[in-house]
Amino acid sequence: MKRVLIVEDEEDIREFIVINLKRTGFEVVEAESGEEALAIIQNEKNLDIMLLDIMLPGIDGYKVLKKTRENNSSIGVIMLTAKSQEIDKVTGLSYGADDYIVKPFSPIELIARIDAILRRINNVNNIENKKILTSGIFKLDLESKRFFKEDKEIELTQTEFLLIELFLKNEGKVLSRNEILDSVWGSDYFGDIKVVDVNMRRVRQKVENDSSSPEYINTVRGFGYKWGKDK
The missing domain is CATH 3.40.50.2300 (Response regulator)
Structure with missing residues (x-):
């Protein structure tokens, strides 16, 4: 219960x-x-x-x-x-x-x-496969539910964990706000789509060296976000 x-x-x-x-x-x-x-x-x-x-x-x-x-x-x-x-x-x-x-x-x-x-x-x-997702200096352990930046653990909420997982599985792909909302909050979510932007700002504060000048989570204006350091 x-x-x-x-x-x-x-x-x-x-x-x-x-x-x-x-x-x-x-x-x-x-x-x-x-x-x-x-x-x-x-x-x-x-x-x-x-x-x-x-x-x-x-x-x-x-x-x-x-x-x-x-x-x-x-x-x-x-x-x-x-x-x-x-x-x-x-x-x-x-x-x-x-x-x-x-x-x-x-x-x-x-x-x-x-x-x-x-x-x-x-x-x-309920992630069954023992699996680790990596992207450059980042590592997401799907079994232990732990996230690391250069081997330093970063604490994530459940929602933040799902956001990071979604982006690491789609590295380099531009994800729309609606795609992110449906994947993390569910297609039947009642709330405002702005919940995506607020949570992305929170994730940026945890993963970026300078959240005001992001390197890893890039905004695609008017559409959504992309994970991946620009080369």
């Missing part, structure tokens, strides 16, 4: 989410504050998804997410927010969220978002 941590200080909203997740077969853990959420994450290692409200008493959702990602790259994170401004979405994704959903939302949409992330996690965890 998949376990979901709900971090939401408004009791009515939290109960609404709990009821619908339990009906769908999820096991639920609840937290009313950022501090409580961080304590749960530290003590419980078998959480699959965190639904994280941005506006929390004490430590806000962004800080919870940032602290979580410092030690846990495997848990899927969906930001819950009443704000629909672009900057809030970008901030959450840049801190390591896998997705976001704007309140009010329907149970059907929430479950679909959770299922989509679980499928991505499953794709990472």
Whole structure:
């Protein structure tokens, strides 16, 4: 049974989410504050998804997410927010969220978002072939789920791992934003295609020597991205 941590200080909203997740077969853990959420994450290692409200008493959702990602790259994170401004979405994704959903939302949409992330996690965890992908100074071990730059390990979230895998398997090929979205997030993804750009910026910060002047992840203006150092 998949376990979901709900971090939401408004009791009515939290109960609404709990009821619908339990009906769908999820096991639920609840937290009313950022501090409580961080304590749960530290003590419980078998959480699959965190639904994280941005506006929390004490430590806000962004800080919870940032602290979580410092030690846990495997848990899927969906930001819950009443704000629909672009900057809030970008901030959450840049801190390591896998997705976001704007309140009010329907149970059907929430479950679909959770299922989509679980499928991505499953794709990472169920690679059967013992295989290593290489590209110049980079190495992606598909068995151990580890990524290296010049033998120095770089921590990746599940989404980042799938992005790197996609690009290393298509080195030198220009991939459109829609191709990337379908391959990593799934063809039934509900969200905005801009999630691709935000995650690519995050990956660049990890792999490039200077993310403002990328060598390995090249933007093809108006279309998408290409992996491969220009010769």
